Amino acid sequence: MIKTFIIENGQKPTEEQLKEVEEAKKHPVVFDEDCQELSPMMMKAFKSAVVQRNRKKNA
Secondary structure, three states, rough: OOOOOOOOOOOOOOHHHHHHHHHOOOOOOOOOOOOOOHHHHHHHHHHHHHHHHHHHOOO
């Protein structure tokens, strides 16, 4: 199950949200055909794209 919370800049998460994050850390990531594990090459490309995105964001 996926839950999405939008936290605005400067807003702090609630105690309930923090508890849910801590609980989620205890469970393993489950991959399936819709969300497959990335190969090492795909992970490298993904990290590179994130770095480039962040550079443009901060410029």
